[in-house]
Amino acid sequence: MSNLNLYTEKLRESGLRPTRQRLKICDILFSTEKTFHFTINDLTKIIEEKLNEKISLATVYNTVHAFKRKGYLKEISINSDKSYFDTNTTEHQHFFDEDTSELIDCGENEIDSIKVKNNITGKKIKSVEVLIRVASDNQTQN
Amino acid sequence: MSNLNLYTEKLRESGLRPTRQRLKICDILFSTEKTFHFTINDLTKIIEEKLNEKISLATVYNTVHAFKRKGYLKEISINSDKSYFDTNTTEHQHFFDEDTSELIDCGENEIDSIKVKNNITGKKIKSVEVLIRVASDNQTQN
DNA sequence: GTGTGTGCAAAAGGTTTGCAAGAAA
DNA sequence: TTTCTTGCAAACCTTTTGCACACAC
DSSP: OOOHHHHHHHHHHTTOOOOHHHHHHHHHHHSSSSOOEEEHHHHHHHHHHHHSSOOOHHHHHHHHHHHHHTTSOEEEOOSSSSOEEESOOSSOEEEEETTTTEEEEEOTTTBOOOOBSSOOTTEEEEEEEEEEEEEESSOOOO | OOOHHHHHHHHHHTTOOOOHHHHHHHHHHHSSSSOOEEEHHHHHHHHHHHHSSOOOHHHHHHHHHHHHHTTSOEEEOOSSSSOEEESOOSSOEEEEETTTTEEEEEOTTTBOOOOBSSOOTTEEEEEEEEEEEEEESSOOOO
């Protein structure tokens, strides 16, 4: 609970009122140096465990989407029943470990940046997302 | 309804019984030269319109997943409430038009093939998926 | 005070499941 | 006749919505 003033300011700058709930979520998401990946469900659990209190599901959804809209979070495309979010909003790609359903950041050492040589006429490129699916070798097929 | 024997054989080879429902779905998915993208909902509608009959939702899901497991269909990763499938199972990437929620195939003219320089230790790369999100320029943000 | 944000419960939407009846081998 | 498949409805899960109350400014 260290950067409360910082978060308060950041939220206000974005036109978001610094409510208790939003500040707590900020604290969970942005107070560690390490970036991380999470689902809404993960986040809800972390809130309950770390803060020993409940923030309503609707509010968690609202907040996460607000933060995404403001560019503080990125959503990651995976074929999954649920949405994954990333506190690292810089351009980078991901490994997805199918054994554990875990996302792993992928840096420049792992993959060259992708150049789109021809785009669809009349459209603008919003993002280029790469997902490298991995699994252990001894995979059951079928 | 031309390739029924072909489909029957193909299904049998895969250990799938060539039922009436599966053959009809084969006919819809594989009898055109063009590959295409669809959601379960799309497919269900096509079945109803083209065949003037209903195949139960559960069966459509079963069949699509069976075909995916056998490698006759690919699932495409998009952040979406629904799953998209592709009858083109060769390695290729996609544009996703956010204005229309439409998938467009992406060939070698549009993007270089991706080389993964370093993989996660102990894991095997299952696939490398690229999704290029596009939208028209005059996009409302926030 | 006014406008936002929160919380709850209900609803929605896509997908899965259990199970009895039906078809293929 | 044994095994796989279908179809239906119910269940499930994630996400969204409506609305009254509470909070921020």
